[in-house]
Amino acid sequence: MTVTETTDTRTTDTCAGPPQGNRRPDGEDTYTISEVAALTGLTAHTLRWYERIGLMPHIDRSHTGQRRYSNRDLDWLALVGKLRLTGMPVADMVRYAELVRAGDHTYTERFELLKETREDVLARIAELQGTLAVLDRKISFYADAGRALASERTR
Amino acid sequence: MTVTETTDTRTTDTCAGPPQGNRRPDGEDTYTISEVAALTGLTAHTLRWYERIGLMPHIDRSHTGQRRYSNRDLDWLALVGKLRLTGMPVADMVRYAELVRAGDHTYTERFELLKETREDVLARIAELQGTLAVLDRKISFYADAGRALASERTR
DNA sequence: TGCTTGCCTGGAGTGCACTCCAGCGTTCTA
DNA sequence: TAGAACGCTGGAGTGCACTCCAGGCAAGCA
Incomplete structure (x- = not known):
């Protein structure tokens, strides 16, 4: 891929502002659902629901099947949070997420x-x-x- | 009551901006529910519902029991519309309406x-x-x- | 070994702000 | 004077964005 920036197609859109603290460095960035809940202010319920409706990409899982979120996921959630503040309906955000998943075209x-x-x-x-x-x-x-x-x- | 101004306790708060056209002059200001719906962009359903939950004062009625809105009511609806835009919950607006109805104190x-x-x-x-x-x-x-x-x- | 804690799932429930319905009465236009 | 259009009521239904529940698995520790 050529589009510069330190990102990939899936979330070429992560620039949701200041680091918002408590992040682990890339490479060892795995967070449990409750950690992400604490970091984002969303509940674990809501995080699972976001995934279910396609507002999140499929989240990595541990060998026992538990969700392990990455920094990239946090970036995405930060963007979602911003968009939510604008009153954008969740359905529209899902649409955007689908476009991101669909690739460059x-x-x-x-x-x-x-x-x-x-x-x-x-x-x-x-x-x-x-x-x-x-x-x-x-x-x-x-x-x-x-x-x-x-x-x-x-x- | 003493507070000057050309208003009364019930809606001492009508200053919701420009006249927003199509108003009839005070004195002959009676509008049917569908006129108010057209003027405010709310539906007749919503107007009745606002009244039911106490967000509107009791609206005057014609001799046959139909609602007849006044300019004052339109002013109030304009304020409600503004507050709604801020995301204020309806319950809070009802609270404010109650305070207005309660009087000067x-x-x-x-x-x-x-x-x-x-x-x-x-x-x-x-x-x-x-x-x-x-x-x-x-x-x-x-x-x-x-x-x-x-x-x-x-x- | 048992106990607690954390996480999993599908599906049901909640709260808000409308929105619609059935069944009826009133008003306007031809 | 008929018929359409408008309005009334209480109560039920809708859509959105969560939020909770039951029943179960897995890991840590006492």
């Missing part, structure tokens, strides 16, 4: 999907800023009203 | 609630901006990868 599709998501996020931010303006108006109204009531009550 | 409590909500909104915006940064990184990565793939074919 889905690059442009992924690219489009990311750009759409970006637009959605911008729109959400704008909405929230509108709401903030309303809240600020109300808050200053209540501040004034509070003062009015206070001075009145000093009868 | 809940001013400070409402004030606090609004300030908390404001903080939540700021936090949401910050989260979204973090997500935006991640998306931008990925998008530019995909843009580069796309170029690389175009010039050379990978495995």
Whole structure:
């Protein structure tokens, strides 16, 4: 593969921000489900469920069949967490995961999907800023009203 | 009650932004449920449900028992819409509605609630901006990868 | 050796925010 | 005056994103 970066096709998309501590170095990066739960804030239930619905790649297993997560899996979960914050439905994230699994030929599709998501996020931010303006108006109204009531009550 | 302003205790909080068109002037402001549905984008089902759970004040009725919404009700719905955008749970909005109905002595409590909500909104915006940064990184990565793939074919 | 802890599975259950339904009454238009 | 369109109610149903459960295996330790 040629696309530079220290990644592979499966998760060519791991750049979800700061290291978020407690990671083990690559090579000895195996985490149990409860460790990942602690690291991500998700429950073990949710992690298994994500896998079941195809939002996670198939996770490595120990010789006894227990899940062993890698740093790459954590990266993916970090991305999923970010996308979840945008309100993206799980089904759409699954779609994205499928594209990633499908390989290089889905690059442009992924690219489009990311750009759409970006637009959605911008729109959400704008909405929230509108709401903030309303809240600020109300808050200053209540501040004034509070003062009015206070001075009145000093009868 | 003493707080000035051209409002009453029930909805002392109507300042949800621009007039949002199609309003009838105060005094002849009676809308049927389907008009309100069209104006707000909510369904008639949802409007009845909002009333049932206490998120709306009791709506005026025609002599035959049909709902007749007022401009004040539209204002309230506009606020609810804004709060909904922030992800505030309906139960919390109901709580706020109860405070509004309860009268002047809940001013400070409402004030606090609004300030908390404001903080939540700021936090949401910050989260979204973090997500935006991640998306931008990925998008530019995909843009580069796309170029690389175009010039050379990978495995 | 037994006990506790952690993890496994498929499937059922939960909570939220609607959304729809049946069966009926009222209003509007032709 | 008929028929469509609109509205009413209580209660049931839906879709999403988890969340829990029962029953069982495997590893560590006392």
